[in-house]
Amino acid sequence: MSGFDLGVIIRSLPLLLxxxxxxxxxxxxxxxxxxxxxxxxxxxRLSRLRAVRTFxxxxxxxxRSLPLLLxxxxxxxxxxxxxxxxxxGFDAALIAFVLFEAxxxxxxxxxxxxxxxxxxxxxxxxxxxxxxxxMRAIVLPQAFRNMVPVLLLQCIxxxxxxxxxxxxxxxxxxxxxxxxxxxxHQLTELYVFAALVYFTLCFGGARLVKxxxxxxxx
Amino acid sequence: MIxxxxxxxxxxxxxxxxDCSTSVAKGEVVVVCGPSGSGKxxxxxxxxxxxxxxxxxxxxxxxxxxxxxTSLPKLRARIGMVFQNFELYPHxxxxxxxMLAPLKVLRRSKETARTRALELLxxxxxxxxADRYPANLSGGQQQRVxxxxxxxxxxxxxxxxxxxxxxxxxxxNEVLDVMTSLAQDxxxxxxxxxxxxxxxxVAHRVVFMDQGAIQEDSPRDVFFDRPTSDRAQLFLSxxxxx
Ligand SMILES: Nc1ncnc2c1ncn2[C@@H]1O[C@H](COP(=O)(O)OP(=O)(O)OP(=O)(O)O)[C@@H](O)[C@H]1O
Ligand SMILES: [Mg+2]
Numbered sequence: 001m002s003g004f005d006l007g008v009i010i011r012s013l014p015l016l017l018x019x020x021x022x023x024x025x026x027x028x029x030x031x032x033x034x035x036x037x038x039x040x041x042x043x044x045r046l047s048r049l050r051a052v053r054t055f056x057x058x059x060x061x062x063x064r065s066l067p068l069l070l071x072x073x074x075x076x077x078x079x080x081x082x083x084x085x086x087x088x089g090f091d092a093a094l095i096a097f098v099l100f101e102a103x104x105x106x107x108x109x110x111x112x113x114x115x116x117x118x119x120x121x122x123x124x125x126x127x128x129x130x131x132x133x134x135m136r137a138i139v140l141p142q143a144f145r146n147m148v149p150v151l152l153l154q155c156i157x158x159x160x161x162x163x164x165x166x167x168x169x170x171x172x173x174x175x176x177x178x179x180x181x182x183x184x185h186q187l188t189e190l191y192v193f194a195a196l197v198y199f200t201l202c203f204g205g206a207r208l209v210k211x212x213x214x215x216x217x218x
Numbered sequence: 219m220i221x222x223x224x225x226x227x228x229x230x231x232x233x234x235x236x237d238c239s240t241s242v243a244k245g246e247v248v249v250v251c252g253p254s255g256s257g258k259x260x261x262x263x264x265x266x267x268x269x270x271x272x273x274x275x276x277x278x279x280x281x282x283x284x285x286x287x288t289s290l291p292k293l294r295a296r297i298g299m300v301f302q303n304f305e306l307y308p309h310x311x312x313x314x315x316x317m318l319a320p321l322k323v324l325r326r327s328k329e330t331a332r333t334r335a336l337e338l339l340x341x342x343x344x345x346x347x348a349d350r351y352p353a354n355l356s357g358g359q360q361q362r363v364x365x366x367x368x369x370x371x372x373x374x375x376x377x378x379x380x381x382x383x384x385x386x387x388x389x390x391n392e393v394l395d396v397m398t399s400l401a402q403d404x405x406x407x408x409x410x411x412x413x414x415x416x417x418x419x420v421a422h423r424v425v426f427m428d429q430g431a432i433q434e435d436s437p438r439d440v441f442f443d444r445p446t447s448d449r450a451q452l453f454l455s456x457x458x459x460x
Binding site: 117119120122123124125126127128129130133137138141142145 | 263266268290291292293294295297298299301303305306307308309318319322323364368371
């Protein structure tokens with residue numbers, strides 16, 4: 001191994017980009033699914049019915065206590081045994097991500113809603129608005145502002161976690177880098193490059209969130 | 219207009235309201251005072267159903283608040299309420315705060331609601347502040363916007379829960395002035411406050427509460443000259459000393 005060869009990165013750019021495409025697709029789908037399920041769970045978590053609240057709380061505790069990697073294994077190796085047919089790596093990972101992230105999104109959304117003062121609800125009700133309208137016009141916009149920064153940081157974390165799909169043979173960005181590096185005996189270059197890319201995206205993203213937060217702070 | 223009859227309420231084991239009875243006639247201003255924790259806020263919130271009562275009855279303009287047949291949103295739309303902490307919606311401008319309920323509840327058009335909001339802002343002396351957000355208003359200004367917001371529904375009565383106790387001293391009067399002018403216009407008002415100056419000038423009757431019970435319910439002059447209950451006397455002497 002002599003010197004640091006940038007050429008390999010340029011030569012294998014199409015492959016790397018394809019990998020990044022997979023990483024981003026998985027991130028976007030997992031965010032969409034996780035947020036939807038998380039929002040539903042948050043509503044259940046704030047329900048007046050005890051059984052419903054307990055169900056949602058149990059879900060959250062359960063999925064926050066399991067390693068994400070274990071969930072991916074479950075859906076890739078274990079569930080197919082019961083189903084009798086295999087699940088593609090990407091699909092297994094996506095299911096695991098959605099179920100796992102939903103628990104976190106649920107808690108972020110719930111604490112966002114609870115961060116709105118009770119007095120705001122009283123004030124809205126006192127003007128004659130029905131409860132649903134108070135939620136839509138008064139509580140949720142404030143809750144949303146409070147939770148956007150945390151939600152975005154969670155999404156950045158999610159993007160980093162997608163590199164775990166390496167274990168089920170999905171060709172994401174990190175896997176692509178590893179494949180190229182091994183093939184061309186230039187692992188150093190590729191691993192350094194991968195680190196730089198992840199760092200730039202995640203650090204840049206976090207900075208952007210900070211700036212948004214300052215700009216729209218109440 | 220407002221009739222409170224033998225109302226009791228419990229928070230778990232703790233009885234906050236003990237057989238409270240009083241009333242507010244049309245055009246009357248009733249001040250409710252009493253030491254902290256005596257149940258004043260709870261009582262006033264029962265009037266528009268923000269708190270539920272366990273016993274007794276409250277009627278507003280002949281409508282029973284606790285009856286399952288009563289639509290609380292409809293009833294609340296006719297009763298204005300002003301809170302200690304203003305509770306303006308921080309994500310809306312002053313005008314938008316005032317317009318929200320007229321738009322959503324009364325289904326007014328945007329222009330009608332805006333015109334009315336501007337009129338009300340002028341009435342509380344804030345014509346130039348329509349497009350400011352609450353964060354950019356002083357406490358006194360916020361509370362005046364909150365009063366305008368309550369008035370926007372053309373209420374038949376107004377409830378005030380310690381409207382000046384979160385304010386810096388120099389802002390108290392601007393809010394009391396607005397309330398005084400409302401009273402002079404004949405608004406029916408139930409006001410929880412420790413501002414005895416306001417009470418002695420504007421109130422028709424004063425209700426004194428202690429430990430969840432109404433200890434005294436007298437015409438203003440009687441209350442200030444010779445309160446019948448010892449506790450009210452003690453309370454008055456404490457509060458009037460400064
Ligand atoms: N949601 C609640 N659950 C349990 N106890 C409550 C609740 N709200 C109020 N209380 C209690 O009921 C009592 C009366 O409260 P309330 O707020 O009506 O008093 P207040 O006269 O308005 O006092 P203050 O002058 O401090 O505003 C207090 O002892 C309070 O701790
Ligand atoms: Mg109170």
